Amino acid sequence: MNHIKHVAIIMDGNGRWGIKHKKSRNFGHKEGLKTVEKIIKSSIKNKIKYLTLFAFSTENWKRPKKEVNFLFSLLENFLLRKISSLNKQNIKLKIIGKKNFSKKMHKLLDISEKKTSKNNRLQINLALNYGSKSELVHSFNEINKDKKKINENDISKHLYTQNIPDPDLLIRTGNTQRLSNFLLWQLAYSEIFFEKKLWPDFNERDYKKILEKFKKIKRNYGNI
Numbered sequence: 001m002n003h004i005k006h007v008a009i010i011m012d013g014n015g016r017w018g019i020k021h022k023k024s025r026n027f028g029h030k031e032g033l034k035t036v037e038k039i040i041k042s043s044i045k046n047k048i049k050y051l052t053l054f055a056f057s058t059e060n061w062k063r064p065k066k067e068v069n070f071l072f073s074l075l076e077n078f079l080l081r082k083i084s085s086l087n088k089q090n091i092k093l094k095i096i097g098k099k100n101f102s103k104k105m106h107k108l109l110d111i112s113e114k115k116t117s118k119n120n121r122l123q124i125n126l127a128l129n130y131g132s133k134s135e136l137v138h139s140f141n142e143i144n145k146d147k148k149k150i151n152e153n154d155i156s157k158h159l160y161t162q163n164i165p166d167p168d169l170l171i172r173t174g175n176t177q178r179l180s181n182f183l184l185w186q187l188a189y190s191e192i193f194f195e196k197k198l199w200p201d202f203n204e205r206d207y208k209k210i211l212e213k214f215k216k217i218k219r220n221y222g223n224i
């Protein structure tokens, strides 16, 4: 049976969910946040150590301002409401991505990371303003400062995910089968599960089913 240390998730389908329910795309995001909370709880129950959530990509800035603002206000409210409780539950929050947000958001993210930095039950890596290609460019530039010959370990060590083991599995909801510039390097050997349900409809039972399926997969890493 495979042990599961790290689960990564592309939480796709909020906007469509909102429209499908004759409401707004933003309503779908609000509902999606409820699923985030359920999956955090379930990850703890299943003794997952790292949960990486794709919350906002470097490409998501292209969306209408109203939607972008709504997503960040959702995040702000979530952190203000929940960071103490996350801390009490021994959960560590880490932001992965390029941290060029508003001053206020930057400060809130910083405080949230610092407050929870010593925790070790579950680490939530929140991918915000994250793009895998820009992460790789960042890593190469860091290494290039030393002007040395690059090996795989150097690249891993300079990614936003330094010191975090690669995901064992990736789940993408929303009936779309692509990686969307998410963890391209780190997913090299991950098992990938594409889920038809839209993110707000995804529940703990669906999650558990995927985890159980993963445990039974024979992972070869190029061997036989």
Ligand code: FPP
Pocket (backbone or CB within 6 Å): 011, 012, 013, 014, 015, 016, 017, 029, 030, 032, 033, 036, 054, 055, 056, 057, 060, 071, 074, 075, 078, 126, 174, 199
């Ligand atoms: C993709 O759905 C989802 C996002 C771009 C945002 C994810 C945000 C949440 C789940 C809620 C907020 C989370 C936190 C942690 C505060 P989409 O809108 O691209 O879906 P679509 O394919 O239906 O348009």
